[in-house]
Amino acid sequence: MSGPERTPDGRYLVIEGRRWRASDPAIPETLRTELVAELMAARRAVRDAAGEETATAAARRRVQDAKVALGERGEPWWEPPTDDGRRERLTAAVRALLRHRKPESTICPSDAARVSGGEGWRDAMDAARAVAAALAADGVVEVRQGGEKVDPTTATGALRLGRGPAWPG
DSSP: OOOSEEOTTSSEEEETTEEEEOOOTTSOHHHHHHHHHHHHHHHHHHHHTTTOHHHHHHHHHHHHHHHHHHTSSSSOTTSOOOHHHHHHHHHHHHHHHHHHSOTTOOBOHHHHHHHHHGGGGGGGHHHHHHHHHHHHHTTSEEEEETTEEOOTTTOOSOOEEEEOTTOOO
16 A cells, blocks of 8 residues: 555645645654654544533644654744754654653654754754753753753753643643
């Protein structure tokens, strides 16, 4: 099975005559698999929450994060990112990856950079660390090093991100 029809430039899928933005092909396959699994779980959560406003809104935010991380929403992945667009995609990737993994699991900021930056992910690392610091300041994530909570603005070296006290659950 070859999958749905694509436009000649590969940027859109054509399903029943309607164009839908394709996922960013530069996302590494392991991370793409996680993000697609999170998107499917979020869509099921929207269906299961039908009628309950708060749960539906939370599930729709999950869908939005997964789709932005995949490049299906937000700034087009084929155009050079703006600073705001890169931050939006990095933030969505952090939240979507942490939601998909077990609550006690962590991710590396480089995972989000690989999602948003493709082969040039190293160029996105400063922005990924800045996003981690902003999410930590809001209590959404905890930044850890060697299993201990650290200040992301002063920490050097490898960092891990886990769910923080204000995690949106």
